Amino acid sequence: MDALSLLLICCKLLLIFSEFSFASDVLTSSQSLSDGNTLISKGGSFELGFFSPGSSENRYVGIWYKSIPVKTVVWVANRLKPINDSSGLLTINRTGNPVLTSLSMGIVWSASLSKEVQQTPVILQLLDSGNLILRGEQDGDSENYFWQSFDYPSDTLLPGMKLGWDLKTGLERRVTSWKSSNDPSPGDLIWKIERQGNPELVMWKGSTKFYRTGPWNGVTFSASSIKPNPIFNSSFVSNEDELYYTYILVDKAVFSRTLVNQTLSLRQRFVWSKATQSWELYISVPRDQCDTYNLCGDYGICSISKSPVCQCLKGFKPKSEVYVERSQGCVRTKPLNYSRRDGFVKFNDLKLPDSTSSWVSKSINLNECREKCSDNSSCMAYTNSDIRGEGSGCAMWFGDLIDIRYFQDGGQDLYIRMSASELGAKGEPTTKIVVIVISSAALLAVVLIAGYLIRKRRRNIAEKTENGQIHNIDLELPLFELATIVSATNKFSINKKLGQGGFGPVYKGMLVDGQEIAVKRLSKISEQGLKELKNEVILFSKLQHRNLVKLLGCCIQGEEKLLIYEFMPNKSLDSFIFGLDQERCKILDWSKRFHIICGIARGVMYLHQDSRLRIIHRDLKASNVLLDQDMNPKISDFGLARAFAGDETEGNTNRVVGTYGYMAPEYASDGQFSVKSDVFSFGILLLEIISGKKNRGFYHSDNKLNLIGHAWKLWNEGMPSQLIDPCIQGSFNLAEVIRCIHIGLLCVQQHPEDRPSMPSVILMLGSEIVLPQPKQPGYLADRNSTRLDSSSSMPEPCSTNTITISELEGR
Numbered sequence: 064m065d066a067l068s069l070l071l072i073c074c075k076l077l078l079i080f081s082e083f084s085f086a087s088d089v090l091t092s093s094q095s096l097s098d099g100n101t102l103i104s105k106g107g108s109f110e111l112g113f114f115s116p117g118s119s120e121n122r123y124v125g126i127w128y129k130s131i132p133v134k135t136v137v138w139v140a141n142r143l144k145p146i147n148d149s150s151g152l153l154t155i156n157r158t159g160n161p162v163l164t165s166l167s168m169g170i171v172w173s174a175s176l177s178k179e180v181q182q183t184p185v186i187l188q189l190l191d192s193g194n195l196i197l198r199g200e201q202d203g204d205s206e207n208y209f210w211q212s213f214d215y216p217s218d219t220l221l222p223g224m225k226l227g228w229d230l231k232t233g234l235e236r237r238v239t240s241w242k243s244s245n246d247p248s249p250g251d252l253i254w255k256i257e258r259q260g261n262p263e264l265v266m267w268k269g270s271t272k273f274y275r276t277g278p279w280n281g282v283t284f285s286a287s288s289i290k291p292n293p294i295f296n297s298s299f300v301s302n303e304d305e306l307y308y309t310y311i312l313v314d315k316a317v318f319s320r321t322l323v324n325q326t327l328s329l330r331q332r333f334v335w336s337k338a339t340q341s342w343e344l345y346i347s348v349p350r351d352q353c354d355t356y357n358l359c360g361d362y363g364i365c366s367i368s369k370s371p372v373c374q375c376l377k378g379f380k381p382k383s384e385v386y387v388e389r390s391q392g393c394v395r396t397k398p399l400n401y402s403r404r405d406g407f408v409k410f411n412d413l414k415l416p417d418s419t420s421s422w423v424s425k426s427i428n429l430n431e432c433r434e435k436c437s438d439n440s441s442c443m444a445y446t447n448s449d450i451r452g453e454g455s456g457c458a459m460w461f462g463d464l465i466d467i468r469y470f471q472d473g474g475q476d477l478y479i480r481m482s483a484s485e486l487g488a489k490g491e492p493t494t495k496i497v498v499i500v501i502s503s504a505a506l507l508a509v510v511l512i513a514g515y516l517i518r519k520r521r522r523n524i525a526e527k528t529e530n531g532q533i534h535n536i537d538l539e540l541p542l543f544e545l546a547t548i549v550s551a552t553n554k555f556s557i558n559k560k561l562g563q564g565g566f567g568p569v570y571k572g573m574l575v576d577g578q579e580i581a582v583k584r585l586s587k588i589s590e591q592g593l594k595e596l597k598n599e600v601i602l603f604s605k606l607q608h609r610n611l612v613k614l615l616g617c618c619i620q621g622e623e624k625l626l627i628y629e630f631m632p633n634k635s636l637d638s639f640i641f642g643l644d645q646e647r648c649k650i651l652d653w654s655k656r657f658h659i660i661c662g663i664a665r666g667v668m669y670l671h672q673d674s675r676l677r678i679i680h681r682d683l684k685a686s687n688v689l690l691d692q693d694m695n696p697k698i699s700d701f702g703l704a705r706a707f708a709g710d711e712t713e714g715n716t717n718r719v720v721g722t723y724g725y726m727a728p729e730y731a732s733d734g735q736f737s738v739k740s741d742v743f744s745f746g747i748l749l750l751e752i753i754s755g756k757k758n759r760g761f762y763h764s765d766n767k768l769n770l771i772g773h774a775w776k777l778w779n780e781g782m783p784s785q786l787i788d789p790c791i792q793g794s795f796n797l798a799e800v801i802r803c804i805h806i807g808l809l810c811v812q813q814h815p816e817d818r819p820s821m822p823s824v825i826l827m828l829g830s831e832i833v834l835p836q837p838k839q840p841g842y843l844a845d846r847n848s849t850r851l852d853s854s855s856s857m858p859e860p861c862s863t864n865t866i867t868i869s870e871l872e873g874r
């Protein structure tokens with residue numbers, strides 16, 4: 064072997080050694096990282112190396128989670144210039160800059176250092192936070208980096224990253240979407256901090272503002288639904304040197320990241336679920352229509368529970384009489400004087416307006432703030448800049464106010480400048496009080512007189528009805544005369560029939576005074592004595608809750624037993640969610656459905672524990688939930704089961720009333736009922752509202768499962784979102800829907816003792832407490848295809864004599 068060959072071999076060996084081939088978290092200036100090798104952070108959380116995104120063949124250097132089986136890239140170096148072969152090499156060049164080169168393309172990426180590297184040797188190190196840093200080899204743990212990847216975010220904000228500004232160097236850190244999942248080059252969805260009088264987080268789509276969170280209020284952003292939670296802590300720093308938002312994980316064992324997604328036009332936060340081995344969506348924004356930037360124009364207020372969502376703030380009217388476009392906004396009904404003569408009106412629960420022209424001071428209080436605002440003719444509103452405690456600081460807005468929404472849960476107060484005449488005539492305070500006293504006295508008198516008259520009328524009716532049939536008439540009992548109802552319903556005309564309920568047909572009627580009513584004509588199945596029935600009705604007429612249909616009275620005369628309810632113009636929930644009618648199901652977008660779910664839950668809770676009676680409904684289902692003109696849900700037929708089944712002991716019955724598809728297994732098979740069997744039915748209803756499918760009669764081509772079975776399968780496969788009704792696509796916050804599916808599955812668990820009580824359900828719906836994992840639900844398959852109840856010692860539950868199947872109604 065000659066000397067040259069020996070030299071060549073030595074060189075090759077040297078190359079192999081200097082090339083990086085073992086797991087390490089650092090790259091020194093004498094090493095290089097080639098395609099195929101990686102750096103792994105010390106704790107094993109993150110890995111850096113070459114990758115190709117999605118179906119692309121381009122090579123990029125990026126950082127992804129090492130300990131998570133789903134490859135999730137959180138940072139990309141050469142976003143702008145992909146490498147088209149496997150010749151990429153990451154090195155530190157002689158001046159200390161990390162550079163990425165490829166054979167055919169030369170330098171594709173290099174890091175621009177925040178300060179010049181002195182003579183010390185430098186190293187690149189991947190920290191366990193996912194931060195790639197360049198530091199002097201001897202610098203150890205001091206955070207004196209020459210460069211760090213956290214200063215140049217891609218589409219993901221990791222815990223500990225700062226979104227915002229280093230005001231001394233002018234460095235801005237913003238998050239930019241990938242163009243698509245195959246292309247990490249910067250898309251046009253940007254998430255950043257606006258450096259303005261009162262800074263706030265803003266998402267831009269290209270050059271248009273897209274969504275703003277509202278200014279920081281000391282606790283959170285004005286319109287953020289993120290409350291203190293067990294997963295992460297948010298903070299906002301604004302001082303002379305720095306202006307940024309950041310968050311840290313409370314539990315270091317949890318993985319969470321937030322990113323902007325171009326395809327969906329959303330900013331999403333995910334939390335890694337060990338149970339499902341997938342990223343679960345925790346929250347995403349914009350959440351709904353009202354989050355759309357400036358949807359309602361100047362002085363418009365977006366309110367998601369109103370239709371149309373855009374309204375004018377009180378004291379303002381639409382700019383144009385003709386309804387052209389709502390973004391035209393609103394104008395004052397009374398002009399301002401633009402002097403100290405103007406006053407301020409307090410509005411509650413708002414997302415604070417766009418803060419581009421605003422000003423903030425931490426050191427002055429609300430009164431001084433008002434004075435300052437009063438003095439400046441272009442100041443249109445003010446409020447506390449920090450809501451902690453009693454509130455402190457001052458924020459002021461100049462010019463027309465835009466992008467305000469009503470935000471019941473966590474919105475803020477805002478004092479808006481108004482013409483003095485809008486505030487009402489100025490009088491001496493004493494005269495005001497006198498006026499109030501006099502007017503309230505007058506009102507009280509009117510109410511008393513009206514009450515007397517109504518009662519008198521009822522008493523008359525009651526006395527007339529008393530034909531020796533009903534004794535001991537309670538003067539409070541709202542009794543109607545049969546003739547009144549017969550004429551109100553046009554002799555129970557078929558045209559007036561609204562539907563067929565479990566206990567008989569329901570008719571629409573109108574009383575002489577114009578009040579619309581719904582009349583339930585009870586069929587002859589009641590075995591109960593008139594007196595007992597009457598007593599029950601009296602009790603139920605006293606149940607009052609905004610989520611229960613109001614029972615106005617009854618009429619018991621001869622064979623006829625009628626219950627009279629308030630009329631619900633929007634009929635029942637099933638006609639919205641199960642219809643094939645696309646338009647109808649879209650009326651109930653996610654926020655309305657969520658509102659309905661919460662309303663039903665409150666109604667059931669009232670029956671279970673807040674009313675004097677402790678009522679188990681036993682027939683909760685979509686057709687028993689009626690909707691009023693504002694789509695508020697009201698439960699009907701409550702307590703009827705109790706009124707009808709006189710022959711049962713508490714907790715056990717051999718008369719099973721209810722509807723297949725909603726009945727808890729222990730109830731359908733053993734007649735065992737409890738509040739937990741209502742919880743079961745509620746869970747079914749919840750899953751039906753989310754999926755738009757009936758539990759009973761649900762059909763999926765892949766399997767014989769019913770809706771719960773299907774939901775359970777999807778849950779275990781980590782794909783609960785496939786359950787969601789296509790009708791609500793685009794209107795929902797996935798985290799919220801998935802949480803509801805989770806709650807639904809907890810409610811339908813096989814064993815009653817595992818199911819949550821209604822108060823817990825309400826707590827779960829209304830907060831972000833951690834939910835337990837659901838166990839297997841009862842009835843995985845439709846009873847038509849599988850009999851789950853195989854015990855022969857049980858009374859046969861399905862015999863037609865003992866069961867009321869209320870699903871006969873032909874809606």
Ligand SMILES: *[C@@H]1O[C@H](CO)[C@@H](O)[C@H](O)[C@H]1NC(C)=O
Binds near residue numbers: 147167
């Ligand atoms: C990669 O890109 C370079 C420069 O654009 C080009 O010369 C080369 O042919 C490309 N290689 C492949 C495999 O496409």
Ligand SMILES: *[C@@H]1O[C@H](CO)[C@@H](O)[C@H](O)[C@H]1NC(C)=O
Binds near residue numbers: 157160162
């Ligand atoms: C190292 O890379 C930086 C950035 O590309 C460049 O400015 C510098 O000149 C390079 N140094 C050498 C010695 O090539």
Ligand SMILES: *[C@@H]1O[C@H](CO)[C@@H](O)[C@H](O)[C@H]1NC(C)=O
Binds near residue numbers: 243
């Ligand atoms: C955006 O979200 C969609 C739908 O979840 C997903 O398929 C896509 O990969 C995401 N895009 C990026 C760049 O992550």
Ligand SMILES: *[C@@H]1O[C@H](CO)[C@@H](O)[C@H](O)[C@H]1NC(C)=O
Binds near residue numbers: 312313
């Ligand atoms: C998160 O914030 C809460 C309340 O501000 C605080 O008590 C807690 O210590 C914080 N957690 C961490 C990990 O900083």
Ligand SMILES: *[C@@H]1O[C@H](CO)[C@@H](O)[C@H](O)[C@H]1NC(C)=O
Binds near residue numbers: 402
């Ligand atoms: C403001 O009020 C004063 C006193 O009533 C009046 O003279 C002045 O014209 C008003 N200015 C405007 C702009 O309305």
Ligand SMILES: *[C@@H]1O[C@H](CO)[C@@H](O)[C@H](O)[C@H]1NC(C)=O
Binds near residue numbers: 439
């Ligand atoms: C009102 O405040 C704005 C913003 O601070 C300022 O530019 C303007 O000069 C002020 N106007 C008056 C009359 O003080």
